Amino acid sequence: MEFVKVHGSNNDFFILDEELPGQKISDQKLRQLAQKICDRQTGLHGGADGILDITAGHVGTQGRMRVINADGSEASMCGNGLRTVARYLAQKKAQDEFKIQTMYADLDVKAAGEFYPGVPAYDAEISPVSFKAEDLGMHLGQDKLIDQVVPEFDPELRFSAVAVPNPHLIAFVDHKTVIGNKLGELASYLNDGQNPYFPDGVNVSFVEVLAPGKIFVRTYERGVGYTNACGTAMSASSLMYVLLFGEQVQLEERITVLNPGGMVNTIVHQKESGTYYMSLIGNATEVAQVEVDLAAALAGDFSQAKWKATGEQAQYEAFVKEVTEG
Numbered sequence: 662m663e664f665v666k667v668h669g670s671n672n673d674f675f676i677l678d679e680e681l682p683g684q685k686i687s688d689q690k691l692r693q694l695a696q697k698i699c700d701r702q703t704g705l706h707g708g709a710d711g712i713l714d715i716t717a718g719h720v721g722t723q724g725r726m727r728v729i730n731a732d733g734s735e736a737s738m739c740g741n742g743l744r745t746v747a748r749y750l751a752q753k754k755a756q757d758e759f760k761i762q763t764m765y766a767d768l769d770v771k772a773a774g775e776f777y778p779g780v781p782a783y784d785a786e787i788s789p790v791s792f793k794a795e796d797l798g799m800h801l802g803q804d805k806l807i808d809q810v811v812p813e814f815d816p817e818l819r820f821s822a823v824a825v826p827n828p829h830l831i832a833f834v835d836h837k838t839v840i841g842n843k844l845g846e847l848a849s850y851l852n853d854g855q856n857p858y859f860p861d862g863v864n865v866s867f868v869e870v871l872a873p874g875k876i877f878v879r880t881y882e883r884g885v886g887y888t889n890a891c892g893t894a895m896s897a898s899s900l901m902y903v904l905l906f907g908e909q910v911q912l913e914e915r916i917t918v919l920n921p922g923g924m925v926n927t928i929v930h931q932k933e934s935g936t937y938y939m940s941l942i943g944n945a946t947e948v949a950q951v952e953v954d955l956a957a958a959l960a961g962d963f964s965q966a967k968w969k970a971t972g973e974q975a976q977y978e979a980f981v982k983e984v985t986e987g
C-alpha cells in the first residue's frame with residue numbers, strides 16, 4: 662500500500678489515495694490503520710497526526726477527502742491537510758484550481774505559489790462556519806458562546822466556540838498562558854469522552870496577539886492531542902480575531918498566523934448572506950513516498966516499510982528558520 666507523508670505547518674499526515682490500483686480499504690481497517698501507522702512511538706517513521714483518505718469525488722470536484730485522526734476517529738474537516746490533498750490532486754490531475762469534496766461542503770482550493778524556495782503553498786477554503794451549539798456538539802445550556810467566561814472551564818479566561826465545520830473552542834490569552842499547562846489540562850478534560858459539555862470532544866486553542874494582524878495559535882486537537890498546528894483552528898482563531906479585535910484587523914485583510922510548526926496566512930471573508938468563510942494559505946509539503954504491506958501495518962509491523970524522502974523538508978525547515986528568526 663502506497664502513501665505520501667505530507668504536512669502543513671508540520672501538522673503531518675499520511676495521504677492514502679484509494680483511487681490507485683489495489684488501494685481500496687474498508688472503513689474499519691482505515692481506522693485501525695490510523696491508530697497503528699500514526700502512533701508516535703510505534704508507528705511508521707515517527708507516526709503522524711492522522712490519515713487523509715482520498716476517493717473519487719462527486720461531479721464538480723476532483724476528489725473527496727476524509728480525515729481520520731490518529732485515534733481512529735473521523736473529523737469533518739482538516740485545513741492543513743486540505744492544502745496537501747490539493748497539491749496531491751493538482752499534480753495528479755494537472756489542475757491548479759478546483760474543488761475538493763469534504764464531509765459537509767465542496768471546497769475551493771488553488772495553488773498559491775511558494776512561501777519560500779522549494780516550499781509550495783496552497784490556498785484552501787475553510788467552511789461552512791457555524792456558531793450554533795448543535796453544530797458544535799456543545800452542551801452549555803446556551804445556543805452560542807462568544808467571548809464569555811465559562812466558570813466550569815476557567816475562572817477568568819473568555820471563550821468562544823465556532824464550527825468550521827469541525828468544533829473549536831478558543832480563548833485569547835497572554836504569553837505566559839499560551840505556553841503554560843492550562844491548555845492541555847482543559848483540553849484533556851473536554852476530550853475525555855465523559856464531560857457533559859463536549860461529549861464528542863472539541864479542538865481547543867489558546868491565541869496570543871503578537872501585533873496588529875499577527876497572532877500565535879497553539880492547539881490541543883480532538884483525537885490527537887497537541888499538534889504543531891491545526892489549520893481549522895488557525896482559521897477559526899482568525900475569525901474570532903476579526904470579530905473581537907476589529908480595531909486591529911478587518912475582513913479581507915491578510916493575517917499572519919504563527920504556530921509551533923511554522924506560519925500560515927489567513928483571510929476572513931463574509932458573504933452577502935452574512936455567513937463567514939476563511940482562506941487558509943500555507944505550505945503543502947511532501948516529505949516522502951511510502952510503501953507498506955497492509956497486513957503488516959495493521960499488526961503494527963513497519964520493519965519492511967519503504968521510505969523514499971523527497972528532500973523537501975530541509976527547505977521547509979529553512980523557511981521556518983527565516984520566519985521565526987527573521
Ligand SMILES: N[C@@H](CCC[C@H](N)C(=O)O)C(=O)O
Nearest residue numbers: 736739740741827891892893
Ligand atoms: N489538524 C486538522 C484538524 C484535524 C481534525 C481535528 N483533530 C478534529 O477532530 O476536528 C486541521 O489542520 O484542521
